[in-house]
Amino acid sequence: MSINDWFKQRESRRYTVSAGATADGLPDGVWRKCPDCGKTLYQGEVVKSLSVCPHCGHHFELIARDRILALVDDGTFAETDAGLCSLDPLRFTACKPYAGALEKAQETTGLAEAAIIGRASIDGRPVVIGALDFRFIGASMGSVVGEKITRAFEIALAERRGVVLVVASGGARMQEGMLSLMQMAKTAAAAERLAKAGLPYVSVLVDPTYGGVTASFAVLADVIFAEPGALIGFAGPRLVEQTIRRSLPKGFQSAVSLVEHGMIDGVVSRSELRERIGTVLGYLLPDDATTAGGAV
Amino acid sequence: MARFVMEFERPLVELEEKLDEISRLDAAALPELAAEIADLERQVEQLRQTLYSALSPWEKVQVSRHPQRPKADDYLEAIFTDVVELRGDRAYADDQAILTALATLGGHRVMLLAHRKGRNTKENVARNFGSPHPEGFRKAERAMRLAARFGLPVVTLLDTAGASPGLEDEERGQAWAIAQCLATLSDLPVPVVVVGIGEGGSGGALAIGFGDRLIMLENAYYSVISPEMCAVILFKDAQKAPETASALTLTAEDLVRLGIADEIVPEPLGGAHRDPAVVMAEVAVRVEVALDALRAEDPGTRTARRYERLRAIGVFSTGA
Numbered sequence: 001m002s003i004n005d006w007f008k009q010r011e012s013r014r015y016t017v018s019a020g021a022t023a024d025g026l027p028d029g030v031w032r033k034c035p036d037c038g039k040t041l042y043q044g045e046v047v048k049s050l051s052v053c054p055h056c057g058h059h060f061e062l063i064a065r066d067r068i069l070a071l072v073d074d075g076t077f078a079e080t081d082a083g084l085c086s087l088d089p090l091r092f093t094a095c096k097p098y099a100g101a102l103e104k105a106q107e108t109t110g111l112a113e114a115a116i117i118g119r120a121s122i123d124g125r126p127v128v129i130g131a132l133d134f135r136f137i138g139a140s141m142g143s144v145v146g147e148k149i150t151r152a153f154e155i156a157l158a159e160r161r162g163v164v165l166v167v168a169s170g171g172a173r174m175q176e177g178m179l180s181l182m183q184m185a186k187t188a189a190a191a192e193r194l195a196k197a198g199l200p201y202v203s204v205l206v207d208p209t210y211g212g213v214t215a216s217f218a219v220l221a222d223v224i225f226a227e228p229g230a231l232i233g234f235a236g237p238r239l240v241e242q243t244i245r246r247s248l249p250k251g252f253q254s255a256v257s258l259v260e261h262g263m264i265d266g267v268v269s270r271s272e273l274r275e276r277i278g279t280v281l282g283y284l285l286p287d288d289a290t291t292a293g294g295a296v
Numbered sequence: 297m298a299r300f301v302m303e304f305e306r307p308l309v310e311l312e313e314k315l316d317e318i319s320r321l322d323a324a325a326l327p328e329l330a331a332e333i334a335d336l337e338r339q340v341e342q343l344r345q346t347l348y349s350a351l352s353p354w355e356k357v358q359v360s361r362h363p364q365r366p367k368a369d370d371y372l373e374a375i376f377t378d379v380v381e382l383r384g385d386r387a388y389a390d391d392q393a394i395l396t397a398l399a400t401l402g403g404h405r406v407m408l409l410a411h412r413k414g415r416n417t418k419e420n421v422a423r424n425f426g427s428p429h430p431e432g433f434r435k436a437e438r439a440m441r442l443a444a445r446f447g448l449p450v451v452t453l454l455d456t457a458g459a460s461p462g463l464e465d466e467e468r469g470q471a472w473a474i475a476q477c478l479a480t481l482s483d484l485p486v487p488v489v490v491v492g493i494g495e496g497g498s499g500g501a502l503a504i505g506f507g508d509r510l511i512m513l514e515n516a517y518y519s520v521i522s523p524e525m526c527a528v529i530l531f532k533d534a535q536k537a538p539e540t541a542s543a544l545t546l547t548a549e550d551l552v553r554l555g556i557a558d559e560i561v562p563e564p565l566g567g568a569h570r571d572p573a574v575v576m577a578e579v580a581v582r583v584e585v586a587l588d589a590l591r592a593e594d595p596g597t598r599t600a601r602r603y604e605r606l607r608a609i610g611v612f613s614t615g616a
């Protein structure tokens with residue numbers, strides 16, 4: 001199925017991106033250059049194709065809410081815990097005060113924090129879905145991101161739903177110090193409980209996913225997909241380069257190389273993601289969850 | 297062994313050396329110096345007190361990295377008996393940066409997991425300076441599952457600058473290996489007692505670094521990122537590490553204040569390397585006391601409480 005076919009199909013289901021059609025935060029009327037093929041694209045056209053370059057398939061960044069809306073059955077997404085906000089518990093002021101950075105991120109993104117979670121259905125199957133928004137302090141994981149991801153697993157566990165998370169992150173949020181590091185253990189513990197209950201968790205790793213987020217809930221999924229062109233790892237490429245004191249091979253930490261090394265289940269283009277996740281859930285979500293589901 | 301001098305100790309060491317030099321003179325032949333020597337001795341003692349009794353976070357980080365600080369192998373020899381080392385991850389290799397062993401501590405047979413820094417250059421090279429590869433974490437995870445099957449409590453000793461950030465570490469799934477340790481550790485049906493004995497560097501420490509009790513040595517640290525790397529990211533200048541060390545809440549006291557650590561084992565003035573035997577003996581006592589209490593509990597209650605401990609960590613507003 002081509003992107004255009006897919007889009008037509010979605011159109012017929014009245015799929016719309018969120019208000020203002022700013023799928024990656026850009027105004028509709030601007031022109032932009034594709035970093036891969038160099039073609040000049042009209043932003044309106046980019047948005048219509050799920051922010052994928054119609055010429056070469058380059059995947060532009062998407063805001064978290066649109067990532068969610070692109071994956072769930074129309075009109076089924078109901079956000080929860082939207083009010084959770086980061087404080088500045090350590091009064092972190094080294095270099096740039098954290099409180100100010102939070103305020104600025106909230107202003108520019110219109111989000112309370114980097115994570116959005118909520119209930120939805122995918123092909124009628126009940127899930128808790130979440131996404132991280134890289135524009136919000138690099139979608140780094142502090143107390144709120146850790147809490148929301150944990151709650152996503154806990155809601156799914158309590159209501160027997162699957163979990164789908166679209167992950168992008170620079171890693172742990174150092175401005176929350178040890179509170180931030182411990183979110184890795186907290187989210188991993190919640191993911192483990194879901195796994196023990198026999199409920200499925202699918203993660204989609206998008207560009208870029210690094211550090212303490214990769215090394216916790218992101219890769220504990222039963223099935224892991226990545227978007228084309230995504231860079232995924234624990235240590236950032238510059239640190240690795242400094243460590244080994246030579247240049248990195250081409251494609252290092254790319255989604256394709258992760259498939260080759262056996263770390264993820266596949267590279268799936270944005271246009272095929274919804275269908276692929278739906279199919280996986282069809283196999284993995286237990287019957288009792290499926291029959292109880294549909295309701296959001 | 298030559299004495300290793302930490303940056304902040306230098307003024308004291310210079311004074312100590314001066315005193316040392318003078319006291320080597322024939323004091324009886326130079327009675328006029330006796331008063332001066334006594335005065336110098338008082339100065340040294342005073343400086344020692346002021347210098348070591350209120351270490352800054354950055355100074356504590358330096359103490360935690362002191363090359364003569366007691367390491368996993370020292371604890372192994374000093375407080376554990378009947379040790380059977382378990383080696384290898386059964387998939388790729390035996391990573392010597394992680395020690396896994398069946399061991400006995402007083403009245404407890406346990407599974408010991410530890411970061412393993414070397415005690416000399418040769419050992420350090422073989423052990424990648426205590427920074428584990430993915431196979432090290434997979435070995436640790438294998439040991440956790442073994443402990444669970446046979447009902448052995450897990451005792452871990454943290455002492456790593458962090459997980460190894462090399463090319464092959466990435467290719468072999470460093471993040472995957474750490475994440476699996478976190479998941480397994482979170483739900484282990486046996487008691488888990490963690491002791492921060494030196495460095496607690498980020499995810500590489502956390503992989504074996506949480507459980508039912510966290511005991512921190514006074515000068516051990518535990519941090520989301522190394523102060524130097526944090527300084528490079530924020531200030532593009534590693535020299536700002538003293539500032540970031542203060543900001544990162546990485547000391548034992550910080551951890552207790554944040555509800556992450558349970559207790560602090562005091563160290564002799566100047567650090568654990570000044571009297572390793574005393575420190576290690578105290579660690580043994582604390583771990584045994586923790587194990588006595590934890591083993592008396594119902595396993596289901598214990599793992600539920602471990603989850604609640606983690607669950608409670610985080611500070612935020614609900615926006616209400």
Ligand SMILES: [Zn+2]
Nearest residue numbers: 034037053056
């Ligand atoms: Zn293009």
